[in-house]
Amino acid sequence: MEQTPSKSLLEVENLRVYFPVKGPLIERLFQRNKNFVHAVDGVSFALKPGEIFGLVGESGCGKTTTGRAVLRLLDPTSGSIKFEGINITRLKEERLRLLRTRMQIIFQDPHASLNPAMSIGRAIGHPLKIHGLAWREEDVKKEVLVAMREVGLTPEEQLYDMYPSDVSGGQKQRAVIARAMILKPQLIVADEPVAMLDMSIRAKVLGLMLDLKKKYNLTYLFITHDLATAKFLCDRIAIMYLGRIVETGLASEIYKDPKHPYTRALLQAIPVPDPRRRSPKILPKGEVPDAIFPPMGCRFHPRCPAVLPTCGWEGRDFVDYLEERRTDLEKAKVDEINLGPLELWRARGLVVERPCEPERVRAITEYVKSILNEAPTPLAQAVERVKNVENKLVIEFRVPDPLAPKEVERRLVECLLY
Amino acid sequence: MTRLNPLMTIENHFIETIREHQRVSRQEALARAETALASMRVPKSRIQNYPHEFSGGMRQRIMIALALVLNPSLLVADEPTTSLDVIVEAQILEILEDLKRRYKMSLLLITHNLGIVAEVCDRVAVFYAGKIVEIGSVDDIFNRPVHPYTRLLLQSIIHLSTKELHSIDGVPPDLVSPPSGCRFHPRCPYAQPMCREKIPPLEQFRPDQLAACHFGKDFL
Numbered sequence: 001m002e003q004t005p006s007k008s009l010l011e012v013e014n015l016r017v018y019f020p021v022k023g024p025l026i027e028r029l030f031q032r033n034k035n036f037v038h039a040v041d042g043v044s045f046a047l048k049p050g051e052i053f054g055l056v057g058e059s060g061c062g063k064t065t066t067g068r069a070v071l072r073l074l075d076p077t078s079g080s081i082k083f084e085g086i087n088i089t090r091l092k093e094e095r096l097r098l099l100r101t102r103m104q105i106i107f108q109d110p111h112a113s114l115n116p117a118m119s120i121g122r123a124i125g126h127p128l129k130i131h132g133l134a135w136r137e138e139d140v141k142k143e144v145l146v147a148m149r150e151v152g153l154t155p156e157e158q159l160y161d162m163y164p165s166d167v168s169g170g171q172k173q174r175a176v177i178a179r180a181m182i183l184k185p186q187l188i189v190a191d192e193p194v195a196m197l198d199m200s201i202r203a204k205v206l207g208l209m210l211d212l213k214k215k216y217n218l219t220y221l222f223i224t225h226d227l228a229t230a231k232f233l234c235d236r237i238a239i240m241y242l243g244r245i246v247e248t249g250l251a252s253e254i255y256k257d258p259k260h261p262y263t264r265a266l267l268q269a270i271p272v273p274d275p276r277r278r279s280p281k282i283l284p285k286g287e288v289p290d291a292i293f294p295p296m297g298c299r300f301h302p303r304c305p306a307v308l309p310t311c312g313w314e315g316r317d318f319v320d321y322l323e324e325r326r327t328d329l330e331k332a333k334v335d336e337i338n339l340g341p342l343e344l345w346r347a348r349g350l351v352v353e354r355p356c357e358p359e360r361v362r363a364i365t366e367y368v369k370s371i372l373n374e375a376p377t378p379l380a381q382a383v384e385r386v387k388n389v390e391n392k393l394v395i396e397f398r399v400p401d402p403l404a405p406k407e408v409e410r411r412l413v414e415c416l417l418y
Numbered sequence: 419m420t421r422l423n424p425l426m427t428i429e430n431h432f433i434e435t436i437r438e439h440q441r442v443s444r445q446e447a448l449a450r451a452e453t454a455l456a457s458m459r460v461p462k463s464r465i466q467n468y469p470h471e472f473s474g475g476m477r478q479r480i481m482i483a484l485a486l487v488l489n490p491s492l493l494v495a496d497e498p499t500t501s502l503d504v505i506v507e508a509q510i511l512e513i514l515e516d517l518k519r520r521y522k523m524s525l526l527l528i529t530h531n532l533g534i535v536a537e538v539c540d541r542v543a544v545f546y547a548g549k550i551v552e553i554g555s556v557d558d559i560f561n562r563p564v565h566p567y568t569r570l571l572l573q574s575i576i577h578l579s580t581k582e583l584h585s586i587d588g589v590p591p592d593l594v595s596p597p598s599g600c601r602f603h604p605r606c607p608y609a610q611p612m613c614r615e616k617i618p619p620l621e622q623f624r625p626d627q628l629a630a631c632h633f634g635k636d637f638l
Contacts, residue, residue, distance in 0.1 A: 058503035168589040198590055199530065200574050203583035225503070228577045255578065269508035271533025273575050275556045278537055283508050287473045326461035329452065342463055 008046040008082070009187055009219050010070060015043045015079035017062070017069050021292055037291050039065040041243035042079070044405075049186070052213065052220040054234035054251065056227060058266075060288055061240040067189045067223045071103055072096055083187070101131050104180035108192035110172035114164040121160030124148065124179045131183065147178040151208060170201040174208065181212060191223045206233060227270055231255050239263045242291055242299040249411025259413045261306040296349070297400035298415065308416055310401040313382035315352030318395055319345050321375055338367045350397040353389075361388050368393065421481060422469035428455070429465045431484055439488055454483040458513065475506035482513060486521075493517070496528040511538055532575050536560055541626070544568045547591050547601040550620065554627030564629040564637050567602045600632070608633060 018036035040062040047053045055063040068074045070081050072088060080089045083099060091099075104127075107113040114123050124147055125140040127133075134140045141160070148156035151174040164172055173193060180188055190209065194202040206229065212218060224230050230237055231251055238248040239260065247260040258264045265284045272278075284303035289295055295302055297312015302320065304311065322342055326332040344354045356364055365386060372380045384398040405412040422431060432451030433444060442450075452462050458479040469477055478498065485493055495514065499507035515538055518525050527539060535542050536556060543553040544567065552565040563569045573584040588605035591597055597604050603613040610633070618630040623638060631637070 058505070170589060200571065200586035201589065202576065203574055203585035206576075207583050207585075226576070227504075228580060231578055232576055232580050232583070265505055267578075269504045270578065271508070271511070271531060271537045273532040273536045273560065273572070273577050275536045275560050281508055281512070283512070284505055285509075287475045287506055288503070323461050323463065324459075326463045327456050327459045329456050329462065332456075332462050 007048065009049045009084060010047040010221070011080075011082040012046070012066075012070055013044045013080045013082075015040055015066065015069060015081065016077045017065050017074060018077045035292050038243050038294050039291060040069065041294070043240070043243070043245050044079075045238050045245065045248060047187070047219050047221060049219055050213075050217045051235045052222055052233055054222045054224060054230040054237035055240060056224055056230045056237050056266075057240035058225055058288060060242070060291065062243040062291075063223045063225075063240050064191055066240070067105070067191050067221060070221065071100075071105055071189055073105070097131070101127075101133070101183040102185050103187040103189070104183060104185040105189040105191065106173075106176055106180050106193045109196050110169055110176050111164070111196070113176050114172055116164055119161050119163055120153070120167065120175050121145075121148075123164075124175060124182060127179060127183050133183070143182060144178075147182045148175075150181065150212070151175075151178040152204075153178060168201075169197050170205060173197060173205050177205075177208065177212070181216075184216070185218070187219045187221065189221045189223065192225070193222075194229070195224070195226070202229075209233075227255075227266060239266070242288060242294055244299060244414065245405070245412075246300065246415065247411060247413050248405075253409070253411060257409075259408050259411065259418065260300075260415050261304050261417070262300045265305065298403055306417060307376075307378045309378045309381035309398070311378070311416055312400040312403075313379055313397045314350050315347030315395070315397065317379060317397075318352045318383075319347050321379060322371075325371070335371070339364065350399065351394060353392050353394040356388070356391055356393045358391055361391070361393065364393055368395070422477060424469055427466050427468055428460075428472075428480055431480075432487060435484055436487060450487055451483075454487040455480070457486075458483040474502055475509060478502065478506075478510055479513065482510075482517075486517065489521075490523065492524045492526065494526045494528070497530070498527070499531075499534070500529075507534075514538060532560075532572065533577065544571070547596055548593060549601060549630065551602065551631070552627070552629040553620070554624065554629075558624055558627045562624070562627075562638075564623050564627065564634045565602075565631045566606050566608050566637070568629075569637070570607075600630070608636075 017040040018038055021035040021037060043066055055066060057063050065074060069076050076089055080087055083103060088096060088099065121141065121144050125144040128140050128143060134143060145156045148159065153159050153171060153174045159167065194205050197205060213220060222230065222234055234251045236249060237251045237254060238245045239262065241262050247254060247263045254263060258267055268281050269283060282305055284305055286303050289302065295312055296314045301307050301311035302317055319342060322335065325335055346353055365388065368386055372383060382397050384396045386395050401416055403414060403416060405414045406418050408418045429448065429451065433447045436442060436447040436450060452465065455465065456462065460476060460479055460483065472480065499510050502510065511534060514525060517523055529535060539556050541554065542556050542559050543550045544565065546567050552559065552563065552568045559568060560572065563572060570586045574586055586605055591601060599615050600613045600618050603609040606613065612632055618632045620628045620630045621634060622628050623634050
């Protein structure tokens, strides 16, 4: 066990979590290079004791996977996780269990995180027994009742023997919080703790979390897709997109002046509950791409409103451009006559190619060049050359500029604009 | 998003819908489908794909195209963006607003998200426990709400300018045996004995604003 002096409670460095893609058996037997979902792909951050750190992003960005991996509920593929200076990345289960009392998790769905056959009181006291902190029934009960009062689960004597199905969603989530709190942890990973609750009671549960934090100097890793809640609650936030952190810093500064185009897009997209503030929005196009084959360079480049020619354009972006043209019925007709079906194109890394009959090579090349002229400028400028090789038309993109988090006005931003 | 039949191609969804209502040839139906899909930015080349081959946002755009292909004068959109991410949600809302403007179509939008109401709607009805408690223009409801539930609900939303948290005491009621009188009375901080006994009718408080509260006048 290596001990390093550090002021951070939790230090995550270059964390990667990949999940193998399960295909049909035959494919698994014969395919040599397996595919992976790149759920978390090189994420670093640190939590100071007593702070609320928000991991914010849309579904599929890897925030939940990150939260589970830092508690070792999932095994990281690579990178390192240090808790109180102890490297726990590969720590054995027995050693890890000793630390588990100090790091707990609150899951999103309170209905699914309580055993329906276990009474509320027993569920809250269960961690004490698992970790051998109390054995005698009356000792356990005494501590449970205190914890229940603490989270506002009252009248506690009555609720103690009730089952999850007898109580409301808000009460269930309070029970889940009590169960996490009963071990007196330092770190709580809260994964969308109010997303499943009715709007009218969310504030109560968040208020409770804030009270507990103040009272016990807790540290929260708060995972959410809701930027408004994160703004209200968090001291610092990290915005995630497709397995990467694109911007980290003080919540107050990021919300006042977001630097990464993705952060800007997210903040602009939130509907504002004030009819006097309706305004047109500049939205990124399309949706979050597949994490099995994430885009080259900056993962946001195919959707980015501020994209540059050096951000990571690659072969398949050209095929996507051709497909987008087909949503315009006029262009679709002409493209179909000149280029035929989209399936003829094969994209591989920076290259995209299409077989061509020798007599049509010239015409097709000219046509491709003409539609590249109509393409968005950054895409067109990223094309290094269009050439003919053995009855094939080949388009080559230039190598993207290297991308790394940079310090911009007291925060880290991963974007070539800076 | 899960309303599309997983065993049917997009093309067949459209042909079935169109030919169920109008006597047109397959070719004609297909041509209309292509136009409708193109207006929702779904490429023609994917018309023979199955629903699972599309992303969530794309599927929702296909659903909208399918709803529009018969040129309806009313579109009911039931939580059209609830399972979508915020950026795709904004894209879909933009489409709905654009349709409303371009085709003078009426839109009945069902949602729990007050931000969406403020951005898209002209008028709004607030429901509580199976009853409309307040109905009026978006401007009135958001800026001058009358019913205590509307007022407390608006306060409890967490948005980007939230400075402190508010919530409504109690929990949403059980509809098997709903509360007597005003259904909100057990959670209402202003409730009087009368609220438990008498069901409040929807009454007019402003030219375009009705609310069901015995003490609505006090909140004007």
